[in-house]
Amino acid sequence: MRALIQRVSHAKVSVDGEVTGHIDKDGILILLGVTHSDTSEDVKYLARRAVNLRIFHDDEGKMNRSLLDIGGGALVVSQFTLYADSRKGNRPGYSDAALPDYAEKLYEEFKTEIQTYPLSEFGCGIFGAEMAVEFCNMGPVTIMLESKK
Numbered sequence: 001m002r003a004l005i006q007r008v009s010h011a012k013v014s015v016d017g018e019v020t021g022h023i024d025k026d027g028i029l030i031l032l033g034v035t036h037s038d039t040s041e042d043v044k045y046l047a048r049r050a051v052n053l054r055i056f057h058d059d060e061g062k063m064n065r066s067l068l069d070i071g072g073g074a075l076v077v078s079q080f081t082l083y084a085d086s087r088k089g090n091r092p093g094y095s096d097a098a099l100p101d102y103a104e105k106l107y108e109e110f111k112t113e114i115q116t117y118p119l120s121e122f123g124c125g126i127f128g129a130e131m132a133v134e135f136c137n138m139g140p141v142t143i144m145l146e147s148k149k
Contacts, residue, residue, distance in 0.1 A: 002033050007028060007140075013131050015130070025121065032107060037148070076124045
């Protein structure tokens with residue numbers, strides 16, 4: 001499982017012009033990709049890592065505070081293209097991405113798991129939909145987390 005974490009001042013996701021999720025203050029945008037071998041343990045591991053990742057500034061300007069420390073929000077969006085393989089040719093292959101039914105199951109588990117943490121806001125996209133994601137990346141700070149080596 002892969003989670004691309006963006007530190008944001010705000011973010012929203014829309015489907016067909018309708019906002020399906022948003023956070024209006026400092027937090028993280030989580031783009032989540034699932035592969036065939038992922039399990040519920042990967043879900044728990046990545047959710048815990050995401051909310052505890054120290055990427056927010058403390059009083060001395062050092063990135064030393066987590067999402068939980070700042071009382072921030074999280075916006076979760078499914079992103080199968082995180083498992084794109086572009087080593088050959090110009091068209092990426094997606095054979096490392098989990099099949100949609102399995103990926104959706106773990107995406108839903110991830111959404112449930114991340115909401116067990118005390119977040120100020122939570123939002124999400126719609127699995128499999130064509131989504132428009134808007135955000136303001138602070139820093140910019142973008143971190144890739146993976147559940148497996």
